[in-house]
Amino acid sequence: MTDTPNHASGAGFSAENEDLLEYRELSRLAIGGMVLGVFSVLAIFTSVLWIVPVLAIILSLVAYYQIQKSDVLTGKGMALIGMGLAAIWLGIGVTQGGVRDRVMMSTSREMAKSWLDLLLEKKTMEAHQLTLRPNGRQSATTSLEGYYQKDDLTKEDLEAFETHDAVKVLRGWAGGPLEAKFVRDISSSFYEGVNYGRHEFQVIDKESGKPLWDVEVLMKRERGYGEKQNEFFWIADSISLGKTYPDAR
Incomplete structure (x- = not known):
């Protein structure tokens, strides 16, 4: 109970x-x-x-x-x-x-080839323009010879570019016309809003087809400034010499 x-x-x-x-x-x-x-x-x-x-x-x-x-x-x-x-x-x-990375790398490679072609054609002023940020470049109608002669600062910038080891070697070539052949994409990266693409090319004597130098070109893609902040531009960041072949000596 x-x-x-x-x-x-x-x-x-x-x-x-x-x-x-x-x-x-x-x-x-x-x-x-x-x-x-x-x-x-x-x-x-x-x-x-x-x-x-x-x-x-x-x-x-x-x-x-x-x-x-x-x-x-x-x-x-x-x-x-x-x-x-x-x-x-x-x-x-x-x-x-x-897909985006492949497209980016392909564009970087094409821009690197175009810039290297300017150097091989000894269009040094045009090539130097592409090493500058968009706001520092001159319009297509500007006479680059006059621009680089107008003051000491721009002239010194061009001379510094021309004395870079790889640029100096390519400009100093006294033989026939040169041609750049793509070898490989070395690397791609993204850092602080900037895309980078590094590419290897072989510079050859166009007439004989003999290789002269291996070169590496580093391109970077940056956003524009001011009114062009929604656009992107490719900049030739650097060029370096790799292997030098016997026919280049």
Whole structure:
């Protein structure tokens, strides 16, 4: 008889609070994974934000396995949605980034070849212009000879460029016409908003076809200034000599 009140009380608690006894908590990790999965769309804009879908996948996986082993957690569906969205946007971002890098490298290579051709044709002033930022370049209608002779500063800049080891060697060639043949893309990089592309070319004697020098050209792509801040420009950053072949000596 002494146990009856307690037994009744327990039975009453069970009946009145059945929902509480069956309650399962929604996994916070699953919620976080799904939210990051939604924001994984940011991965298509820049590789820096690929971290978002990566984190979404990690959180969702951890949440899924925790829910699997738990009797009080729920949210498998949210975890799966988070993983799915993250995987889709990460895949698109990586594919798009790869295409963008290939296009960037191809353009960099073409610009490097065009700039090197100016040097081989001994159009030193035109080549020097492409080493300057856009706001320092002269218009196509400007007489570069007059521009570089107008004051000592511009003249000194040109002379410094002409005395660079690689430029000096190419300008000093006394043989026939020269030609640049593409060898390989060495590297590409992105730093502080600037794209870089390094390329190797072989300079040959156009008449004999004999190789003379291996050269490396580094190009960089920068955003313009002022009214041209929404445009991008390629700048010839540097040139260096590699192997020198016997016919060049």
